[in-house]
Amino acid sequence: MALLRLTPLCLLVHLCCFVLFVSSVLGAKARHFEWEIEYMYGAPDCLENVVMGINGQFPGPTIKARAGDTVVVHLTNKLHTEGVVIHWHGIRQLGTPWADGTASISQCAINPGETFVYRFKVDKAGTYFYHGHYGMQRSAGLYGLLIVDVEEGKKELFQYDGEFNLLLSDWWHKGVHEQEVDLSANPMRWIGEPQSLLINGRGQYNCSLAAAHNSKGSGLPGCKFRGNEGCAPNILHVMPNKTYRLRVASTTALASLNLAIGNHKMLMVEADGNYLEPFWVNDFDIYSGESYSVVFRTDQNPANNYWISVGVRGRQPRTPQALAILHYQTTTASKLPTLAPPETPLWNDYARSKSFSNKIRALSGSPTPPRINHRRIFLLNTQNRIDGYTKWAINNVSLTLPPTPYLGAIKHGFSNAFDQKSPPDTYLNTYDIMKPPSNPNSTYGNGVYMLKFNTTIDVILQNANALNANVSEIHPWHLHGHDFWVLGYGEGKFSKKDIGKFNLKNPPLRNTAVIFPYGWTALRFVTDNPGVWAFHCHIEPHLHMGMGVVFAEGVHLVGNIPNEALSCGLTGKMLMSKPHN
Amino acid sequence: MALLRLTPLCLLVHLCCFVLFVSSVLGAKARHFEWEIEYMYGAPDCLENVVMGINGQFPGPTIKARAGDTVVVHLTNKLHTEGVVIHWHGIRQLGTPWADGTASISQCAINPGETFVYRFKVDKAGTYFYHGHYGMQRSAGLYGLLIVDVEEGKKELFQYDGEFNLLLSDWWHKGVHEQEVDLSANPMRWIGEPQSLLINGRGQYNCSLAAAHNSKGSGLPGCKFRGNEGCAPNILHVMPNKTYRLRVASTTALASLNLAIGNHKMLMVEADGNYLEPFWVNDFDIYSGESYSVVFRTDQNPANNYWISVGVRGRQPRTPQALAILHYQTTTASKLPTLAPPETPLWNDYARSKSFSNKIRALSGSPTPPRINHRRIFLLNTQNRIDGYTKWAINNVSLTLPPTPYLGAIKHGFSNAFDQKSPPDTYLNTYDIMKPPSNPNSTYGNGVYMLKFNTTIDVILQNANALNANVSEIHPWHLHGHDFWVLGYGEGKFSKKDIGKFNLKNPPLRNTAVIFPYGWTALRFVTDNPGVWAFHCHIEPHLHMGMGVVFAEGVHLVGNIPNEALSCGLTGKMLMSKPHN
Structure with missing residues (x-):
């Protein structure tokens, strides 16, 4: 394709070296965090609502570490009557199964006022996240990213000039306590489709950033922002002709999603902390609990900005796309993209979904499964x-x-x-x-x-x-x-x-x-x-x-x-x- | 007064005997209860809402016991993520301070899925109640009555032909989890006045049972009931020319209340499980945490029914009166009272409130305080x-x-x-x-x-x-x-x-x-x-x-x-x- 000026080869310069590193003790660090969890007011999709925050932040702080590091989170429960735990999604907890953060399975929930210390090794580089694993506290907003880079002194298998993290979630206006009662009721009351999709905890309810492109008509009016709102769109500031890594994780409560960047192809390189045999896509599906890294090249007209769109698949969508903006710093950030946001593939085109899933293969040289099962x-x-x-x-x-x-x-x-x-x-x-x-x-x-x-x-x-x-x-x-x-x-x-x-x-x-x-x-x-x-x-x-x-x-x-x-x-x-x- | 055909004397036939009984072991029982606490849907004031229920009931079951009995409540927490305790309001927990049911004070909150056994003696006859004492779970509807009669074989100090219990509370449409966040926010968000007052968990939002008497104009339309609704009014079925005991307890979250029965005077006889020097009232104030027994005689025109009204005092009322019906069984229960409900005294007539409070004296012969304080x-x-x-x-x-x-x-x-x-x-x-x-x-x-x-x-x-x-x-x-x-x-x-x-x-x-x-x-x-x-x-x-x-x-x-x-x-x-x- 004319748009594509990049081949997998030029990105994956280190592919020939073996993909699994033995974690080196040299340079490994213990990374300490002091967290307090409480409910607070936020406006994830511009509509004020109660969210679960960590140290006053929603989503929770992004943990950055390197492979081999030990992460130590002192987690204090500041909720009034509820226990809490945090699961470190994708971290295998080798030798520390009690730190897996699943109530009723790996540990007792942390009582209000008490502190539990999660101490675990992040042994493998990759894109991870964390979230509540008690009742429906994940749905309440208890989540954040956990990014593990390769060890100090090692190089990633692919090169890039910059990196962005997108944590995807879905959001309901009804509180989770009521959702729990709904789901447990007889007859069961289904919670319905989310009111909004969120990118890094930001969405826009009842308005559209892309109202100007409403030819197909969401019918929503344009969003008005002064720019400092917590629900203002994510803007990814890029320079032209560079390579960027985009880490994407989905912690949705319900929605299966598809992500695309207008005009930009993406190379899939990592899934759930494991390297993939790279392949190019215009968009990709991501299900709740999954994470991916893609790399892309900012090789498009640098006078424009481009939409990043996230939409629902696998269920009849009743939730508008979430949008973020890829901003070429050669133009102004407030300049809206001239093209409409990428359309999300038809929700029930499962053949397309399956085709994507079947393309996902381990990078050559990755561990292969035992031939025989017991x-x-x-x-x-x-x-x-x-x-x-x-x-x-x-x-x-x-x-x-x-x-x-x-x-x-x-x-x-x-x-x-x-x-x-x-x-x-x-x-x-x-x-x-x-x-x-x-x-x-x-x-x-x-x-x-x-x-x-x-x-x-x-x-x-x-x-x-x-x-x-x-x-x-x-x-x-x-x-x-x-x-x-x-x-x-x-x-x-x-x-x-x-x-x-x-x-x-x-x-x-x-x-x-x-x-x-x-x-x-x-x-x-x-x-x-x-x-x-x-x-x-x-x-x-x-x-x-x-x-x-x-x-x-x-x-x-x-x-x-x-x-x-x-x-x-x-x-x-x-x-x-x-x-x- | 012509309406009054009853004197304190004829009611208080046993006044001369000493008012404090020594609890007799003879006849005392252990009364066992198995309770499960969970959130459920209810409609306390006809509007559907989540309430905290015990064994599927809101308010919780009324405990009936006799002085000297041991109450044993096996309390299982069926909430998803919250701890729970129950405080037995007015029970002194002599020798069992760990059964007082106050989180952070007398015990650790009971974890979800776990059972705690409350075992305590109800040593003294009286009108008590129980309620949650963790976070704002009382406001969520975790409450009920605890009625302790005199010991087996003993007679109450006053005679009556029948008995009714009224548990008063106030109700918000906003859930307590959000209320907690509101109150803890900076700036604090006040929860405002309750949407409804409840009598035994029943109120009527946005309609009035007494719409026909709206001369002073609540402006509310009449309530329409088939009769089996959970929010249909309480009806107290009485026979003419009898004496009834009315036990009233207030577990409101906020409201100070006043209760009156149309045309019927009441004799105050008990407060918080202690006998009073009886005195007659047309209405009485009751603050959150208090309980009273009154006796009254059904000496009014038996062809009519009469309103029992409960209204707000001490704060500018924005909540309509709660109403119940005193039904003379000589007429039909569905016949609405011909007179308007008793008006609640002016909310800020504190002189009146103080006058009432000052009338409250211990029954002659009650224990007197030590003369000297340390x-x-x-x-x-x-x-x-x-x-x-x-x-x-x-x-x-x-x-x-x-x-x-x-x-x-x-x-x-x-x-x-x-x-x-x-x-x-x-x-x-x-x-x-x-x-x-x-x-x-x-x-x-x-x-x-x-x-x-x-x-x-x-x-x-x-x-x-x-x-x-x-x-x-x-x-x-x-x-x-x-x-x-x-x-x-x-x-x-x-x-x-x-x-x-x-x-x-x-x-x-x-x-x-x-x-x-x-x-x-x-x-x-x-x-x-x-x-x-x-x-x-x-x-x-x-x-x-x-x-x-x-x-x-x-x-x-x-x-x-x-x-x-x-x-x-x-x-x-x-x-x-x-x-x-």
Whole structure:
């Protein structure tokens, strides 16, 4: 293409060197942060609302570190009555499973007024983020970016002149406490589509930055800004003919997104902290829980500015695009782009989505999966009812988290802390995934998949029809404590013959992978990280409605769990039952 | 009066016997309750809203017991991310200070998913209630009645043919989480007057049951009910020419109230679980935290029904009266009263309010206060600013509760759990209570008034001007763990000469007493109940903004505090620090 003056080759100058660095102790730092979490007023989409802030900021501060560093976050809960935790999404917590920040799984929620110290190593460069993992506090705005650069003295595999970070989220005007009541009600009240999409916590409700381009007509009036509003658009200031890295992460509660930069092609280079075999795109899909790095060259007319557009895919969009501005510093920042914002591809063009997902391959030289798996777990995703309540279930079990976190419960042998019966490894082979469940009743459960340490596990995520006919939704599944290889995506019900089609050559390593409507996704990982790890749909209301499972591996190898992570439930009782004065 | 065919004498047939019973073990029961707390949808004032419910009920279930019984409530927290406690308002918790249900004071909040067992003796007959005491959960609807009858086989001091209970509250459409953010914001955002007053959790927003009597014009249209709505009015079904006991308790977040029954005089007989020297009223004031029993005779035209009206006093009312119907069963319940509802006295007729308060005397034969006090504590109530935040302060200290509850902290000697310096016993004697504070800056604090065990304490609550000129508000102060004698009310600044005017002959025993604008109120109590006890303004937002103090007495005499009450903060750390596997 004429627009493209850049080849992958000239960007990826270091490709020939091996992509995995051994973390060097030299130069590694402990990076300390003191954070206080509280509710505050903000106006994420220009409409005033209560948001969850960290040190008065929404989104929370961006953590910047280098591979090998130790991040130490002293987190103080300044909420009035609520506990809180923070999950470091994409960080595998090697050796520190109690720092994973998942309430009921890795630790007890931090009580109001108390401080918990998260201390963990960021062993691998990449684009990560953090977020609340208790109730629906992520939806309330408890999130921020965690950027890990390559080690001091090492060079990134690709060169760039500047870097921008975009954290994508979606926003509702209704508070999360009420959303929780809605989702738990009988009949369930669906929270609906978000009012706004946010880029770095900024969106514009009921107005459009691109009103001048409204030929297709959002019908929204233009936004008026003095420029200092917290909801004013993000502006990425660039110089012409330079190369920039754009780090993009999605912490949406619901929306699957697509991002494009007007006139600029992007080279996909990183996903979830792992290098990709680079490929060019005009736009890319990003599901909740995913992150990408792209590089692009500012090779367009430097007298213009360009829109960066983010729109909804996978659900009928009722939310306008979020927009940011790529500003060539050769012109004025306030000059609106002359071209209309890039259109988001049709929401239900799943063929296009799948085509993109299938292009994602690990960079040559990346670790490849073991050839053989030891166990294969099939996880059927269904929408169900329990006593009239609408739930999501996996193999007919809807996850309800217990008051005693699993990590401590298993480590200390509390057999009454959760269902001791393992949830099923598969589902009835007569199940018709194309129809609403013939028996929609499922059960609550909180059993654990006990995985043998240092074995290779395949998970086949199987999508199905929801309760209503002709509905099957997208679910991005996120695994804690691990990256997994995405061996493949398929249509319909997984069958043995699909195993032969697995990509064992260059499957991408990810921590999040989507299942498409009526389709399956095959994942492989090695149980080499002692701990208890959530594996769940990253759509916040779906998790709230039970859409997750729990994996445990090598818990006997876990070191001393800090008491602070054990202070609730049965582990708290145990620790306190020692005689005292 | 012609309407009155009843004398105190004929009601109080047992007045001659001594009013205090020694609790008999014979017949005493343990009364067990299993409660689950969660948010749910309700429509307290016909407008749908989220309320805090117990076992799916709002208000919570009424506990009925007899003096000497042990109440055992197994309280399970089914909230998603919030802790919870329940305070048993008016129950002194003799020997069980850890069951007082005040977060940060008597116990750690109960974590989501966990169960705490409240076990306490209701030693004294009376009209009590219970409510949340964490954040603003009381405002969210976490409350209910606790009715203690005289012991089995004993007779009440007055006779009646039937009994009704009215729990009064006020209701906002804005959720409490947002209210908390409002009150904590800089600048503070006042929550305003309640949208509705509720009687037993029922009110009517934007309509009036008494629309037909709108001569003075609320302007509201009539309410339309099929009759089964949760917000349909309370109807008290009575037979003519009988005597009824009406138990009334107020758990309002803000409103001071006045209650009247059309055409019916009432005889005041009980306040806060203590007998009164009976006196007749046409209406009575009731402040948040107070309870009363009145008796009345159904001696009016039995072909009519009569309004029970509850209206706002002490603040300019912006909330319509709450109404209930006294239904003579000789007519139909749906027949609306022919007379207009009783008017609530002028909100700022404080002379009337004071006159009522001054009529309240202990029933002859009640315990009288010790003649001499050992310590006198002056508590100046002021509105202040701290770093621009609007707060309420006592002797210039605004209470911020610590993460380690005081009871455990003091019992186990944690000197770093709270400010070790005692807050001041008095304030500058040059302070001008008639003007806004000349230095409005106060400090945060969480020190404790350490009271010598078995001594007599006088507290002089001193009201003052708030931040704005010519504003002094009503504050009903509630003491945990005790009843106190109300020795007197006075105008202006308390001075030594006022001591001589104390009523030591028949002061009423209460657990809540109001201070009037620019006035003082003198209380006396004996520190005979080992524990740590909150003493605070019962207006929920005022407490939230720091309007309280903490008293500790004889904590060395407190028995073993259950671990479940100690599982947070420093006591939790201590208990967990014992070696374990």
